[in-house]
Amino acid sequence: MRLRIHRGAKEIGGTCIEVEAEGRRLVLDVGLPLDAPDEEQETLLPEVPGFREPDPSLLGVMISHAHQDHYGLAAHIRPEVPVWIGEAGHNILKAASVWVPNGHAFAAPHFLADRKPVEIGPFRITPYLVDHSAFDAYALLVEAEGKRVFYSGDFRAHGRKGALFERLLRNPPPDIDVLLMEGTTLGRTGTSEGFETESDLEERFVEAFRQTKGMHFVWTSSQNIDRIVTIFRAAKKTGRVLLIDPYTAVVLEATGRDTIPQSHWPEVRLYVPQRQRVLIKENELFAELDRHSRNRVFREALPGLAERAVMLFRPMAMSDRGVASVLEGAGFTYSMWDGYLKEDSSQRVLRWLERNGVARQSIHTSGHASTADLQRFAAALAPRALVPIHSFETGRFPELFDNVVPRADGEWWEV
Numbered sequence: 001m002r003l004r005i006h007r008g009a010k011e012i013g014g015t016c017i018e019v020e021a022e023g024r025r026l027v028l029d030v031g032l033p034l035d036a037p038d039e040e041q042e043t044l045l046p047e048v049p050g051f052r053e054p055d056p057s058l059l060g061v062m063i064s065h066a067h068q069d070h071y072g073l074a075a076h077i078r079p080e081v082p083v084w085i086g087e088a089g090h091n092i093l094k095a096a097s098v099w100v101p102n103g104h105a106f107a108a109p110h111f112l113a114d115r116k117p118v119e120i121g122p123f124r125i126t127p128y129l130v131d132h133s134a135f136d137a138y139a140l141l142v143e144a145e146g147k148r149v150f151y152s153g154d155f156r157a158h159g160r161k162g163a164l165f166e167r168l169l170r171n172p173p174p175d176i177d178v179l180l181m182e183g184t185t186l187g188r189t190g191t192s193e194g195f196e197t198e199s200d201l202e203e204r205f206v207e208a209f210r211q212t213k214g215m216h217f218v219w220t221s222s223q224n225i226d227r228i229v230t231i232f233r234a235a236k237k238t239g240r241v242l243l244i245d246p247y248t249a250v251v252l253e254a255t256g257r258d259t260i261p262q263s264h265w266p267e268v269r270l271y272v273p274q275r276q277r278v279l280i281k282e283n284e285l286f287a288e289l290d291r292h293s294r295n296r297v298f299r300e301a302l303p304g305l306a307e308r309a310v311m312l313f314r315p316m317a318m319s320d321r322g323v324a325s326v327l328e329g330a331g332f333t334y335s336m337w338d339g340y341l342k343e344d345s346s347q348r349v350l351r352w353l354e355r356n357g358v359a360r361q362s363i364h365t366s367g368h369a370s371t372a373d374l375q376r377f378a379a380a381l382a383p384r385a386l387v388p389i390h391s392f393e394t395g396r397f398p399e400l401f402d403n404v405v406p407r408a409d410g411e412w413w414e415v
């Protein structure tokens with residue numbers, strides 16, 4: 001078996017790995033590089049034979065999870081190339097695609113499922129469901145020609161599915177020749193001490209909600225399902241309902257899990273900001289709106305509800321009159337990676353908060369494993385070679401892990 005990393009050997013974002021056996025090939029992830037300008041995306045698609053021109057030796061593409069840095073360039077691949085992705089991950093992408101800029105969904109993908117091997121030509125792929133900030137995320141074991149490669153994808157141990165990490169460590173796939181392991185958090189602050197768990201965050205949200213007189217806004221990603229559950233639980237503990245918008249409602253529905261908050265739950269309310277009403281009209285999303293309107297509240301009801309509510313915030317809410325009417329006594333929590341705060345769109349939100357005298361705090365934990373958890377993971381899998389990926393600090397791998405063999409982007413090597 002041969003491997004080459006197209007992108008990701010020295011960076012976070014744009015992950016793409018090509019695997020070859022018996023002259024046939026599979027690709028693991030086709031991610032969008034961070035900060036890639038929209039107009040250049042197509043030119044950034046890796047030079048994989050079969051992506052642009054027909055090539056029958058390319059058997060397909062496996063998407064580890066529905067984060068842009070793992071699937072974001074896939075829209076530029078010939079549509080005839082088969083794609084595998086988790087079913088719930090696919091459903092979330094599909095549901096979200098009409099609500100977000102640059103939304104993308106695969107036309108007819110095959111589905112990955114936890115520990116259900118897939119045979120494709122000379123390859124046998126076994127997906128392992130992992131704990132990550134994206135729902136339905138997988139690590140992938142690739143077997144061919146008697147060799148075994150394990151690709152970690154993105155993962156952590158401190159989320160709501162941390163049990164998956166411990167299960168993998170108790171019973172790791174044996175005899176791994178190459179481990180491609182992510183190292184997102186290396187070099188970031190606090191990573192050696194370990195991170196707060198989602199349950200820790202839940203307690204902090206409870207505190208924050210208790211200390212807020214009026215409405216409490218939380219700015220997070222609607223696709224970070226773990227976090228939405230954390231916020232919902234904290235809201236419930238403090239006697240507050242969770243106000244979501246239709247986009248969040250369709251994403252929660254797409255998880256297909258009745259254990260995850262849904263728009264019809266008694267502790268959940270639907271609120272549609274003005275800008276989203278326009279979007280619904282333009283895209284004729286009336287059926288979606290109807291389906292999620294059982295607990296709908298209108299602008300006039302917001303002031304009366306404010307002290308008993310938590311609203312998931314999205315920047316489009318800044319221009320909404322209903323939101324403007326509940327800023328007095330409001331609280332605001334930022335619940336995403338701090339790095340995004342530097343972006344212009346975030347700066348606009350910060351200025352809006354300042355103008356309206358709303359204090360901001362941050363409550364967040366990483367979607368990626370701490371150094372200690374990466375070390376436990378690497379030790380359990382005990383690969384013959386550990387190849388760094390998805391990290392800006394790949395140079396630090398040798399001091400932290402055994403058997404590290406760094407590879408360069410574009411370099412083919414024999415496993």
Ligand SMILES: [Zn+2]
Pocket residue numbers: 013067069070154390
């Ligand atoms: Zn990633």
Ligand SMILES: [Zn+2]
Pocket residue numbers: 065067132134154
């Ligand atoms: Zn990810």
